[in-house]
Amino acid sequence: MNPADTPPKASSPHAASPPPAVEVLSAEKTYPNGTQALLPVDLTIEEGEFVTLLGPSGCGKSTLLKMVAGLLEPTDGLLHLWRKPVARLGESGKKMAFVFQSPTLMPWASVQTNVRLPLDLAGVPRQKADAQVTEALALVGLSKFAAALPRALSGGMQMRVSIARGLVTEPDLLLMDEPFGALDEITRHKLDADLLELWRKKKLTVIFVTHSIHEAVFLSSRVVMMAARPGRVVEDFRIDAPYPRTADFMVSPEFSRYAKRLQDSLLRASADTEEALA
Numbered sequence: 001m002n003p004a005d006t007p008p009k010a011s012s013p014h015a016a017s018p019p020p021a022v023e024v025l026s027a028e029k030t031y032p033n034g035t036q037a038l039l040p041v042d043l044t045i046e047e048g049e050f051v052t053l054l055g056p057s058g059c060g061k062s063t064l065l066k067m068v069a070g071l072l073e074p075t076d077g078l079l080h081l082w083r084k085p086v087a088r089l090g091e092s093g094k095k096m097a098f099v100f101q102s103p104t105l106m107p108w109a110s111v112q113t114n115v116r117l118p119l120d121l122a123g124v125p126r127q128k129a130d131a132q133v134t135e136a137l138a139l140v141g142l143s144k145f146a147a148a149l150p151r152a153l154s155g156g157m158q159m160r161v162s163i164a165r166g167l168v169t170e171p172d173l174l175l176m177d178e179p180f181g182a183l184d185e186i187t188r189h190k191l192d193a194d195l196l197e198l199w200r201k202k203k204l205t206v207i208f209v210t211h212s213i214h215e216a217v218f219l220s221s222r223v224v225m226m227a228a229r230p231g232r233v234v235e236d237f238r239i240d241a242p243y244p245r246t247a248d249f250m251v252s253p254e255f256s257r258y259a260k261r262l263q264d265s266l267l268r269a270s271a272d273t274e275e276a277l278a
């Protein structure tokens with residue numbers, strides 16, 4: 001065998017580490033009306049991370065998330081998922097799903113039909129699709145509501161349907177834009193805990209947008225802080241508390257320390273924003 005054909009040894013760092021799930025390479029965004037929503041952002045997210053984007057209103061969290069999803073084109077720079085341009089993600093054998101703030105369900109269709117939508121659009125045969133829908137509904141605890149119409153469900157349950165619709169394609173990357181922002185606090189805690197369970201069980205990579213410091217500390221392995229006008233990344237925090245995280249974690253001194261660090265950072269980011277406005 002020619003030495004050049006020798007496969008890399010399993011012990012080489014390159015062979016051992018999978019490619020990053022997400023690479024944002026100097027990606028920036030200016031909207032057609034001239035709003036500079038994001039200065040060039042560089043961000044690498046490894047497979048399996050739970051990353052939260054936090055920052056004052058208008059700092060470009062949604063813009064960044066939508067660029068990662070391929071829903072928005074960057075004005076300049078590149079976005080790679082598993083080392084492929086977003087539009088060619090399929091070549092990596094990986095999948096992504098986006099969960100919006102509002103559940104956006106079809107009101108006339110059953111829970112089951114709503115959840116099946118991405119599979120129907122992808123032309124997945126009915127029998128296979130139905131099996132995947134059954135599994136996704138079980139994952140979010142809604143098996144008994146498959147035949148219900150959305151209006152018969154609470155806000156939290158509708159959000160679960162929306163998450164099931166995201167999970168039904170068995171994504172590797174889950175992008176969530178303030179998914180629980182409109183829910184009451186108890187429902188939100190419950191969904192946060194369930195989401196962590198899903199993240200662990202399905203070995204997902206998650207990028208999550210929120211305004212809540214507490215939600216960010218509870219969920220994340222990493223928090224990326226952003227500032228506005230123009231939008232940019234200003235700090236990057238590891239939340240090293242072990243998983244599984246329980247309600248006890250939320251009342252621990254460790255939790256308070258992380259929350260204080262994020263709060264101080266958010267105040268700095270907000271002050272930067274106000275200075276830019278002055």
Ligand SMILES: Nc1ncnc2c1ncn2[C@@H]1O[C@H](COP(=O)(O)OP(=O)(O)OP(=O)(O)O)[C@@H](O)[C@H]1O
Nearest residue numbers: 031033035037056057058059060061062063064231
């Ligand atoms: N389609 C658009 N056209 C022009 N400007 C836009 C558009 N979408 C967003 N913006 C502007 O870009 C900036 C970043 O917006 P973006 O929604 O990404 O911020 P955000 O951090 O998600 O805000 P929020 O926390 O309020 O949801 C803001 O100034 C916003 O007004």
